[in-house]
Amino acid sequence: MQVIGRKQFQTKAGVIEGIEFDTCYELRGVRYATAQRWTAPQMVKNWDGVYDASEYGKRCFQHHWTMDEFYGKEFYTDSSFEVPESEDCLFMTITIPKAEFLKTDEKRYPIAIWYHGGGFVNGWGTEAEFSGEPYAKRGVILVRVNERLNIFGSFYHEELVKRDGICGNYQLMDHIAALDFVRYLVDDLGGDLNRISIFGQSAGGMGVEQMICSPYIKGKVSGAIFQSGFTFCIASRPQGSMQVAILASQEYLKAKKLTFEEIEQMPAERLYALSDEYLEFLERYGVGYSAVIDGDYMRETCEDAILNGRIPNIPYLLGCCSGDGRMSDGEPQDGPFYQSMVLFCKVLQSQGKRGYLYLFDRNMPGDDAGAFHAADLWYVFGTLKHSWRPFDRKDEELSERMIDAWAEFFKTGKPDHENWPAYTNEMTFTKKWNVE
Template identity: 35%
Template sequence: MLLLITQSAFTVEAATNESIKLATPVLKVTGGKISGCFGEDSHVLIYKGIPYAAAPIGDLRWKRPQPVKAWQGTRLCNTFSAMAFQRERDMKSFYGKEFHDPQSEPQRSEDCLYLNVWTPRSAAGNTKAKLPVVMWIHGGAYMSGFGFEKEMDGEAWAKCGVILVTINYRLNVFGFLAHPALSAENKEGLSGNYGLYDQIAALQWVVNNIAQFGGDPKNITVAGQSAGAGSVKNLVTSPLCKRFISKAIIQSGGGLGEFISTEASKDKLEALGMQMMDQLQAHTAKEMRALSAEKVLGALMPFMRQAKAGLFTAPYIDGVALTEDFTSAVKDNSIADIPYLIGSNANDIMPMDKAITDFAAARDSLSKRPVYVYHFDRSLPGDTAGSFHSAEMWYTFHTLKRSWRPFTQADYELSDRMVTYWTNFIKYGSPDGDKTWKPCTRKAPYVEVLQTKK
């Protein structure tokens, strides 16, 4: 039966750490025991800042994620972690104003491999609940962002019976630097892609641990927006993890063809990494790891401009995590054979409509699994930016009340509808049981237009 989202008036008062420990189930996950906290709704629990891998600092900088270190006692997970080390945000910029608050911006740290779980209170600790799960990957061009930005929240989804996991992963030069000295340390002769391996490690953590939160490890959707959508495309392509994925949601990440390219060669990326580190007078892995995070990051943008390197700190085909690009994998039918929900916005950063319907047509010719396509076409109130890149995020997570914009009742109704569509897809593989939102096929390329009702 398809469920509709309802707004709840329940709130809870702030509780002491000790009372939270008593009020929320203590769960055993990889590394030790954890307790969580209440969401705004007392029927939802949040476990914030759970480590899924060892801190990638010191000798672990520019190494693939290592197993999390165990802790003693019960770890209180009621505070979000630091975000991955990245440039400080310009709060006066369009996106700074739109999605970030200078009063609550988290600290930056290389110690960033943490995730967060929203789950119904009734499900936590019940390994037989078998609720559907979604792992969300944030956007930011693989350069910035974090998994608990104010537009991202799992309360609405948890009230619909879906468990949301959001993750941090290493970004920019810390997540994707390739360099000959780093490749020499690896038995496969590879470097870079650390952020991609982080995402794979997080997904493996979800598979191994989500039952503790009431989730079904065999019903995991991966979802993301922008570079997070590009990451989803990488995960459904990767031979290391695509078997763990039951559905995928790709928001404003293109379709067939290039979005954020993965096709740069290992040799080219290593050469660029060596040029950048040579300018910092760091030639060995030991010298590179001795540099401060501020110095490494501070050199990145000037080097990219000088070398005209473009986005060279991003995932690439390394032959292990990625053996081919997404488009090739679609055409040879080697991506995860699962249902897909994919779309873009009317005023997105680039035209994506044809690339997306081409993807749907290609899947239709090779698989019986459906592809559902949307087009978000609500011009957000408050300015003339229209349906800009990332605009749909307020609606996807039902977090409109956190925005400065003068949203109307029609906006809240559109958000209700989208949360219902998204959570139904996560549960059942269809946004509405194919009643009005039909799969997009070669002969019937249906696209669901998401806009406010007049």
Template identity: 35%
Template sequence: MDPAIPLDEDCLYLNIWTPALRGSGADARLTGEPLPVMVWIHGGAYQCGCAMEKEFDGTALARQGVVVVSVAYRLNVFGFFSHRWLQEEAEEGAPYANFGWLDQQAALRWVRRNITVFGGDPTRICVFGQSAGAASVLAQCCAPGNAGLFSRAIMQSGAGLGYFNATLCSLESAQSTGARLMRRLGVENLDEARAVDAQTLFEGASRLEAPEGVDDAAWPMMVNWVPCVDGVFMPRQERDLILDGQTKNIDLVVGDTQDEFMVSDGQGHQVRAGREGNRRLITAWQHGGGRAPYYYHFDVPMPGDDAGSFHSSDLWFVFGTLGSCWRPMRGCHIELSQCMSRYWTRFAAMGDPSGPGLVHWDRTDMHGDRFLHLGFPVEMRSGHRGA
């Protein structure tokens, strides 16, 4: 988090790009038929990031004939603090954890109610996100309180039902972490907790060690301030909700990049954990009654430093923001970006990403063996070459 940015929980704002309005201010007028809506949830491991980074400026995507919305939500301790005090205070059925996810849900409900004012079609809402944003899209798909709120989802590099989504944190564990922070700050009750200023709370949360027995080599905040199975917004593990049919009416695009989430299997081999998690998600999605998803692998060695198809390298291509990237992009990259933007917006509009001038994108099979290779060339493949 940039230390120059003041900390404030007054962060729940939307950015909206629409091609459907002519004029400005009070003189703005709608033109044409209602357009499909794409709601973007940014990533950042639930700890950092924002809704207005240059990679996902929605201007170019909106020119494809969609209304683009990016949402902000509370992060780290502000979004995912939990404590038994909050549970004891809450009325029956009221939430008391997962506030970052609840912020996203509130944004989706706002979009559903109000997007017609901006030329959007509330019956054609596609929620998409990358990394923790994609994991959040999965959560919004699984949440029973969102039934009927949207009908399409795109999960970019969210690791499916693997890596950090394999098993969500328990409420008890989340509350234990919250209690450790309160003890560290010398706070003894909820009134005192609410009197702690944002900077002090954030600094205390940043310095809190990971729970005993948990590997915190990467970043303790990534295991301390994360979503949990709270019994309200997220009543059970996501896989169980999927298998029970919670997501069966949602069309899905899911994918990953070639060089992300490489982890050791303990036997000297590197495993693509995100890819394996996506394949588990694809299988569960269909066992739960959902239609076979559209699956992709992004495999473009990025020019310049940090070569390879690393985590988040696909964002410039999806949003058509290559012109804002410092890397020496060439014509082939621009052509691929135009192709990917069309796939994404076609899916938002139709539930099927294929269209004129595009390589036909088939749905995958039960185990995710068939996928669209987004690289040079763009083509359908089978068998996970190089997996």
């Protein structure tokens, strides 16, 4: 993207100034909420003066990938995409199309909100493999979200329950706060309140699954996409309860000879250093850094919410990479990951809803890693040029087709231009993504 200058938007929260590019506008590092440690986020409603949205927002404290690690080499070789770390990390980046990308028969842009992956412990919304420009060029506003992770996003203690009534699901709360903030500013950004979709990959996809099962997003979204991050009936662990997670925390603090007051007031860097060990204690009790049943934000398991039809009546698009869908040497379609998505589509059909199923099957050039978990991200965001891999024209064409399909889904709820029917018992269609 070529920088043209600066651009101001007048919003109900105040004036915000971002960057004007040749193809789009970008508002970077927009604070969508504030939160003290282990408290519910408070959505931002106004600010003083002109908000400077020219720099990417901070990310949560997290593991730093090295070039000796597979995903370090894959996604984190370019230090220019690094951003500072902080416990104060509730920021988003908003990429807005220019007027020439608005169709003559439309008045407002659809919006897609992206939740990154990283196992609920890593990641941020402006990594090298993510970009809003390809969607802006197709008339879609793209929002990329940072949120609290690991021990900052999921901690449990009875003192928190005494104070707030619930505890633990802070990452889920952040995801919902980001959605609410986008809805709050939607008119000022040229967005369409009735066409707001959410999508995510890996833990981000699981986060989207949890969102649609939460009563707090009722009536707020028009579509949802799960990319290699959907655990209906095959979760590595069943969703635990807040009460069980509290027991795990009690055992952890006792083992570490820490009081709640000490860990609550601990410097952020020192607290993060406890994150992996704390997770081990949670997993002993069958919970982790994913959302738990707290009786408020999550009132039942995702499995129960889906099976009982208590999810939004919206279209869904979901799939995985063949590498993360495969069991040993079998076919991807034989694996439980893929089969859970087939089952979900059948449940949707029984409830009068639509599900579009896909399989990303492009063996990545440059090594023998195949279509590994997260391989599709370079294609879905049109960022092949940021990768070290020797992509060619066919890869570029595949990326364009995938972005077209995602953008069409955000606009209409159907990826029709790909001749992609919903998955049903009568039409068991899976869209295969590969070079031609």
